[in-house]
Every structure is written in structure tokens, then in C-alpha cells.
Amino acid sequence: MSKPTIALVAHDHKKPDLLAWANANMQRLEQCRLVGTGTTGGLIAEQTGLTVQRFKSGPLGGDQQIGALIAEGELDALFFFWDPLNPAPHDPDVKALLRLCSVWNVPVACNRSTADLLITSPLFLSLDYQREVPNY
Numbered sequence: 001m002s003k004p005t006i007a008l009v010a011h012d013h014k015k016p017d018l019l020a021w022a023n024a025n026m027q028r029l030e031q032c033r034l035v036g037t038g039t040t041g042g043l044i045a046e047q048t049g050l051t052v053q054r055f056k057s058g059p060l061g062g063d064q065q066i067g068a069l070i071a072e073g074e075l076d077a078l079f080f081f082w083d084p085l086n087p088a089p090h091d092p093d094v095k096a097l098l099r100l101c102s103v104w105n106v107p108v109a110c111n112r113s114t115a116d117l118l119i120t121s122p123l124f125l126s127l128d129y130q131r132e133v134p135n136y
């Protein structure tokens with residue numbers, strides 16, 4: 001398997017959580033191709049030194065760009081620390097992104113504990129594991 005592609009996204013109040021998690025998982029993240037929404041991706045690249053391909057900011061279409069990667073079969077996992085306590089102007093985009101993860105059986109972590117379990121799973125970087133992709 002080539003490097004898995006994973007997306008990193010966080011709403012503003014959750015960015016510190018995602019950043020702390022990224023710092024704690026540098027070695028694993030270095031083995032992945034990283035993409036992210038604009039502000040999140042920039043922050044992670046700047047503060048960890050990891051290379052992150054940045055899409056537009058979430059409210060400007062970044063979630064949808066990541067959704068497009070999913071629809072094209074190019075995303076292996078989404079780490080999306082969304083904010084359950086503050087409404088986002090682009091909530092439909094957020095829902096659409098999470099929905100596509102279910103449609104295409106893409107693993108998604110919405111908080112730090114799930115992100116820990118996912119990134120440390122022996123299946124995650126395993127050559128033997130093939131995620132089942134639905135055949136619509």
C-alpha cells in the first residue's frame with residue numbers, strides 16, 4: 001500500500017485539541033499523506049513541521065473539497081474535530097462531509113480518543129488490511 005491519505009480538519013474551538021493530538025502522533029502522521037482545510041492545515045504545518053496539502057477554509061468550500069476526495073476514492077481516513085457547542089455557518093457542508101464518510105465506509109474520528117484508537121490501530125498502516133469500498 002502506498003502512503004495512506006488522511007484529512008485533518010478542526011473547528012476553531014477544537015483546533016488546540018487537534019494540534020496537540022498531531023504533535024503526539026508525529027511519527028505516525030509522517031507516514032501518511034496529509035491534507036486539510038485551509039486554516040487547520042496551515043496551523044498544523046506551521047506548528048509541527050508536517051507537510052499538509054491545504055484546501056480552502058471550511059466555510060469557503062474546504063469540507064466539500066475533502067468530500068470530493070472521498071467520492072473519488074482518494075481518502076483513507078478523516079480526523080475531523082468538529083465543534084458540537086457552536087453553530088457553524090457551513091453546517092450543511094459539515095454534515096455532507098460526515099455523510100460521505102458513511103456512504104464510502106471511510107473511517108472518521110471526531111474527537112481525540114477516537115483519533116487515538118484509529119491512528120494506533122494495527123490495521124491502520126497494515127499492508128494486509130484493505131478497507132471494504134462499497135460498490136454502488
Ligand SMILES: O=C(CO)COP(=O)(O)O
Binds near residue numbers: 010058
Ligand atoms: O470549518 C472547518 C471545517 O468545517 C475548518 O476550516 P478551517 O480549517 O479553514 O478553519
